[in-house]
Amino acid sequence: MLLASVEAESISVKEAVEIVELVTAVPELVRRTIAIAEERGIVKREGGRLVIRERVVGTKGHGVQVKRRECNAQCMRCGRRISTCFFLIVAESEFGPFGSECIKRLRLGTQRL
8 A cells, every 4th residue: 555655667676665654663574564465466676676557546545634733842764853743644554643744755645634
């Protein structure tokens, strides 16, 4: 679901790993998730890049959504202090907080709530 939400036409394998690591830090699960995305035709590997072949738009009940809240926390991705937090909502689970720059860097096609 996360890889199908990427806005770009293609991403590096490293970027794909960063995105999948939002939901698991277990290396075997990260590799397996990317392999399943390839098997299902969501992505196609071309050299060191993954071409996004299937897209999921971030609408209610589908894809990835972003929820914004005021907070006093550290970004889960970069560790910076943030006062505006963004949370990714994936399959009814919430991941975050992330700062605005890190949400943009993830390049997910998300709809803000």
